[in-house]
Amino acid sequence: xxxxxxxxxxxxxxxxxVVGADRSFRHVSRSAFAGLLRPGDLVIANDASTIxxxxxGVHERSGAPVEIRLATRGSLAFEDIAFTAVLFGAGDHHVPxxxxxxxxxxxxxxxxxxxxLAARVEARLDHPRLLRLxxxxxxxAVWAGVAAHGRAVQYAYMAPxxxxxxxxxxxxxxxxxxxxxxxxxxxxxxxxxxxxxxxAAFATLTHAAGLSSTGDPALDGRLPLPEAYRIPASTVRAIxxxxxxxxxxxxxxxxxxxxxxxxxxxxxxxxxxxGVATLRLGSASELRVVDGILSGTHEPGSSHYDLLGxxxxxxxLAEADAELEAGGYRTHEFGDSALVWRSKRExxxxxx
Amino acid sequence: MSTxxxxxxxxxxxxxxxxxxxxxxxxxxxxxRQGARVAFVARTAEGVARTxxxxxxxxxxxxxxxxxxxxxxxxxxxxxxxxxxxxVNNASDLGPVPLALLADTDCEDLERALATNLMGPFRLTKxxxxxxxxxxxxxxxxxxVNIISDAALTPYETWGAYGASKAALSHLSHxxxxxxTGEGVRVLAVDPGDMDTPLHExxxxxxxxxxxKRPEASAAEIVAAIxxxxx
Numbered sequence: 001x002x003x004x005x006x007x008x009x010x011x012x013x014x015x016x017x018v019v020g021a022d023r024s025f026r027h028v029s030r031s032a033f034a035g036l037l038r039p040g041d042l043v044i045a046n047d048a049s050t051i052x053x054x055x056x057g058v059h060e061r062s063g064a065p066v067e068i069r070l071a072t073r074g075s076l077a078f079e080d081i082a083f084t085a086v087l088f089g090a091g092d093h094h095v096p097x098x099x100x101x102x103x104x105x106x107x108x109x110x111x112x113x114x115x116x117l118a119a120r121v122e123a124r125l126d127h128p129r130l131l132r133l134x135x136x137x138x139x140x141a142v143w144a145g146v147a148a149h150g151r152a153v154q155y156a157y158m159a160p161x162x163x164x165x166x167x168x169x170x171x172x173x174x175x176x177x178x179x180x181x182x183x184x185x186x187x188x189x190x191x192x193x194x195x196x197x198x199x200a201a202f203a204t205l206t207h208a209a210g211l212s213s214t215g216d217p218a219l220d221g222r223l224p225l226p227e228a229y230r231i232p233a234s235t236v237r238a239i240x241x242x243x244x245x246x247x248x249x250x251x252x253x254x255x256x257x258x259x260x261x262x263x264x265x266x267x268x269x270x271x272x273x274x275g276v277a278t279l280r281l282g283s284a285s286e287l288r289v290v291d292g293i294l295s296g297t298h299e300p301g302s303s304h305y306d307l308l309g310x311x312x313x314x315x316x317l318a319e320a321d322a323e324l325e326a327g328g329y330r331t332h333e334f335g336d337s338a339l340v341w342r343s344k345r346e347x348x349x350x351x352x
Numbered sequence: 353m354s355t356x357x358x359x360x361x362x363x364x365x366x367x368x369x370x371x372x373x374x375x376x377x378x379x380x381x382x383x384x385r386q387g388a389r390v391a392f393v394a395r396t397a398e399g400v401a402r403t404x405x406x407x408x409x410x411x412x413x414x415x416x417x418x419x420x421x422x423x424x425x426x427x428x429x430x431x432x433x434x435x436x437x438x439x440v441n442n443a444s445d446l447g448p449v450p451l452a453l454l455a456d457t458d459c460e461d462l463e464r465a466l467a468t469n470l471m472g473p474f475r476l477t478k479x480x481x482x483x484x485x486x487x488x489x490x491x492x493x494x495x496x497v498n499i500i501s502d503a504a505l506t507p508y509e510t511w512g513a514y515g516a517s518k519a520a521l522s523h524l525s526h527x528x529x530x531x532x533t534g535e536g537v538r539v540l541a542v543d544p545g546d547m548d549t550p551l552h553e554x555x556x557x558x559x560x561x562x563x564x565k566r567p568e569a570s571a572a573e574i575v576a577a578i579x580x581x582x583x
Contacts, residue, residue: 171481
């Protein structure tokens with residue numbers, strides 16, 4: 001597929017491949033998404049806004065320039081500034097991550113000077129580039145420093161420097177994501193109206209979408225890292241209402257799917273509150289809540305693509321890839337979209 | 353997994369621009385007294401630190417007239433408050449000081465008034481609308497108050513830059529309010545009256561302060577109007 005390399009969230013010509021529960025394919029304009037819904041359906045999106053998680057600075061002991069990309073924290077709480085981060089060597093997003101020079105060796109106790117911020121390496125986790133950091137200052141000062149100094153995490157295929165308004169979805173709320181929950185780029189407020197006019201409902205959850213690539217095969221193999229999430233009470237009610245009326249639950253993006261399925265796996269049903277998703281969804285997974293996923297056009301080999309295996313079998317996904325390829329669809333965050341209805345074996349509705 | 357707070361258990365979460373003087377400061381104080389979680393924005397670090405120390409509210413040093421500051425404000429406010437129920441776009445720019453006939457008004461003065469009084473509220477509301485709509489879905493409502501002026505309605509001579517920008521903000525508020533009905537978010541345009549504030553002193557130096565409304569009185573009215581607009 002072609003890389004979408006302009007930061008336009010909703011190009012007028014954005015396209016949508018619909019992969020039906022009956023294994024059919026349809027190519028439509030993405031702006032027609034709401035029209036594919038039925039009364040009683042529920043669309044759930046991730047309302048996380050994106051933290052400018054790329055912080056450039058210096059590894060004090062060696063004097064070497066570094067970039068860190070904030071990667072996880074244990075919860076979505078304001079006070080929780082115990083970030084883990086991935087360390088990168090000199091340079092910025094213009095160099096593909098796999099070609100970036102190696103960073104200096106960071107040992108516990110080392111200090112990173114990151115613009116107005118200072119962070120101490122508390123621990124190296126089980127990879128030399130994956131660090132737990134302790135930032136100097138109270139939470140308000142740390143958030144102000146990140147807001148002032150941080151840049152949106154971005155990759156080499158996107159040359160222009162992204163501003164926060166490029167990566168915040170129209171529905172963005174609490175700063176929680178480390179990379180944009182980009183499936184939500186498809187939404188705008190007019191579409192939310194159309195969803196309602198269709199007799200369907202719209203709800204949100206907040207999920208700390210993490211880094212999608214580090215350029216290091218060992219680290220990339222561990223993605224997604226544990227991701228904090230919060231499910232509002234109104235969303236749990238909306239799921240129950242959709243179930244009761246025979247409606248389908250459509251997750252906007254892999255992050256929403258991961259949060260909902262993680263919650264149900266732990267709790268037996270959707271429950272309002274906070275959690276940390278560790279679930280990795282793939283072809284062996286059984287979906288208990290989500291009936292369809294609206295997402296970007298992910299390429300085989302990524303964890304996002306693996307997750308689609310929970311919705312459709314490998315043969316159907318391979319056919320869908322061929323459709324995307326033949327149709328000239330664009331990939332990556334600012335690319336086109338696919339709506340994949342669950343076609344795999346009938347779910348046991350334990351979650352209902 | 354912790355149990356999610358019921359809607360009523362979380363205090364009201366309020367963001368106020370121009371929070372270190374006049375009406376904005378009175379609003380920060382009023383909400384802080386009520387036990388609300390408050391974040392406020394102002395341009396000078398000293399003023400922000402002073403008001404934060406006095407009220408316990410979270411201060412954000414930024415300029416709503418600058419596009420680059422808007423998402424920084426939204427990020428810090430929604431992080432600190434854990435969401436948002438109320439946004440008060442109060443920060444205002446008078447235009448030329450002293451007030452001037454339109455024909456004598458520099459383009460830059462009009463642009464600055466529009467940037468602060470119209471573009472700032474538009475951009476900040478847009479950046480925080482996701483948080484406000486999420487609050488509305490939780491049954492807490494979402495309210496935006498845009499502070500306008502009777503100069504938005506009445507064509508007072510020499511008030512051209514200010515009056516035109518506030519007229520635009522007023523109209524924008526009414527249209528946005530209609531458009532957001534389905535989301536449960538209200539957008540109100542409120543005229544607080546002629547108050548004894550630094551802005552008024554800039555506009556009409558040496559005015560009889562006894563004849564002016566106390567900003568605390570206007571703040572109390574706005575707090576009541578917001579309570580009225582919430583479910």
